[in-house]
Amino acid sequence: MEKKSATRLDIARRAGTSVSVVSRALNNSGYVAKEKKERILKIAEELNYAPNPVAISLQKRRTRQILFYCRNVDNAFNMQLYKGMLDAAADRGYMVLFNGKTAFEDLRNTLVDGIIMQDQGLAAYYLRNYGRNYFLPVVSAAYGEVLGEEKDSERSAESRTFSRTMPSGRHSVPIVEVDTYRVMETALDYLEHCGHKKIAFGTPYPAENGNVRTAAFLSRMHERKVKDARNYILAVSRRDSRLAADSRLLSFQEEVAENPHVVNEDFFGKGRLAARIFAERKMDATAVVGFNDEFSLGLICGFQEMGLRVPEDISVMGIDGNDARKYVSPLLTTVSLFPQEQGAMCVRVLLDLIEGKKVRYVTHTGFRLLEGESVLPCASAAGIL
Amino acid sequence: MEKKSATRLDIARRAGTSVSVVSRALNNSGYVAKEKKERILKIAEELNYAPNPVAISLQKRRTRQILFYCRNVDNAFNMQLYKGMLDAAADRGYMVLFNGKTAFEDLRNTLVDGIIMQDQGLAAYYLRNYGRNYFLPVVSAAYGEVLGEEKDSERSAESRTFSRTMPSGRHSVPIVEVDTYRVMETALDYLEHCGHKKIAFGTPYPAENGNVRTAAFLSRMHERKVKDARNYILAVSRRDSRLAADSRLLSFQEEVAENPHVVNEDFFGKGRLAARIFAERKMDATAVVGFNDEFSLGLICGFQEMGLRVPEDISVMGIDGNDARKYVSPLLTTVSLFPQEQGAMCVRVLLDLIEGKKVRYVTHTGFRLLEGESVLPCASAAGIL
DNA sequence: TTGAAAGCGCTAACAA
């Protein structure tokens, strides 16, 4: 048993034939005498033969593995994305591996045919710094990425298509995303429908940070003729001293941030803190839309810790459709982005790319309001402070 | 750009030298004239050369990748195990991939050097059905596995060692686990210390199911001369009709259970239901130890939904050290198994195995009580029903 | 129906 495992050559020798016949027999492809085939199969069995997948991959120049590269292992939303990927990939004979931490430089040594990046920021960074050297197809799921020039130019090119040739844009990657602007609209419409007039947007980033979700909020508020919209942005400063101290868990695990732009965000903790800031600033909103569900769960926790009732005193709404909602009462009302479907779509786009088909540059996936109990319906909308 | 990427041969040709020199230059190993080396590096740069990791793996007969095979993608505990693995593996130059769903038969096609199984049950099943044919080293993290003959015989062989030869036991795999009996003791000691006399054990499995945690509870209760210990087992029947209906989330994702013995357990949902069963059965315990943290969070949720206060009316305690604790108030008191350390240890054992070192058959990792707010301290321990 | 032969892209021993 200690010795190395059998190869097709070993089988061929015992069967008194050649490797190519053995290969055909094992893969049942091509001609091979029935009797001989049986003998080969039997010998393979006896030898506990198992093909070497690495050799097959080298020959076929295809591993049939793809990777979901995702830093936020903690976030259930990403795990839901991953779940969606698994099925979609299996349908086409691929495996999806997951990796949350390998340095970008080492990523190129992964034995995969393509990579799905957690979000656009990561994808752009990767491509800019490492991607040019070898074109391993990459697809990105979008999620709260920062809005910049690149983003602007991208928005105007939604119908651009890709093939396996180098993309035309500078650092562009096909992305699968949800239309954040319409999502935000859905959230705000719902709250207004429930009677809320003053609506805040809670975000874990500084107010000036131009992430799409904040931008979408401002844009929608603008449309609604709210002039002091910026006052309704409830931002958590990255350096708020209470951040570390506020952790609910004794932390025996030091957090390590390796890439400057990729932090393992504690959305929950920031949401929790945001609730305190809301009170300190005496914001007069009757409802808060959180940056994402994790953040919103933190908001609920924070409000409750201050003795406020959700939704009687303050309504909270999220964005994502994160299954972690189940843990918290009241059940969070949210706009679900159906991460599973988004993940599945990422896989389809990536596999199309790998297989040389043309793919759309931007693919939009669906969303839907999921009612919970965290928004006061038809509220008389009295300020609480 | 469309054409296939450059190889060492391409570089060699342009540099007017041979592949081996190129190889040495690129890997900076062995002799190569300084000037020539520079030229080679430059050409490689120009050609956007990137080595083919599959070819390297074939040659080296090592992928430097290992896999964490884990079905319960939903459970934060497993993600914590995974996080621990990442660092430990990086220390030794390995990547850890994660996969949650590939069928066992396809697992052998994975391009990895070894596999860590989520728990002993999975590992045993895998080895029994697929593992014999090719010895891909496997290590298992233990967690609530079912106690059987195998397990008994294993316990008596803790000091057995393994090498890459076929293990001596029938379907045995090195495991990295925490001593469940001592963990249970720690939990019960703490509750008694807090004044609790009647302690229940909540489990998502039928009462007869001999999983280690239930067994440990019974064993410890027996030691404490509690004769009706079985009456304090709060079990959820697999077929309780309320299970499906009780889900807090609109479920657009149908759950698929592929392997009979591997179910994507909804521990939270079962814990929630268990709280109801507790009330229906009018159990007179003043504290409940949940099977694991997820289950215990469900218990808290369930009790609160019935208008009971935790811990004033009923104390709840968990086992695991699952970070999902942060979501729920009151903060769950638990015995942490330090999943990150357990995961790291799994990796070390697996890599030792891969590298041909002898490894212990069973490796125990540490645990510790983590106080939260879900247990009433020094309770007068009045029954609530 | 078979099997020899030429790779896939890289490593490493060895002779030069």
Add this chain to the structure above:
DNA sequence: TTGTTAGCGCTTTCAA
């Protein structure tokens, strides 16, 4: 210091 050579284990022509 260099280059030739022989693989790693498998697939796939193509001539027999």
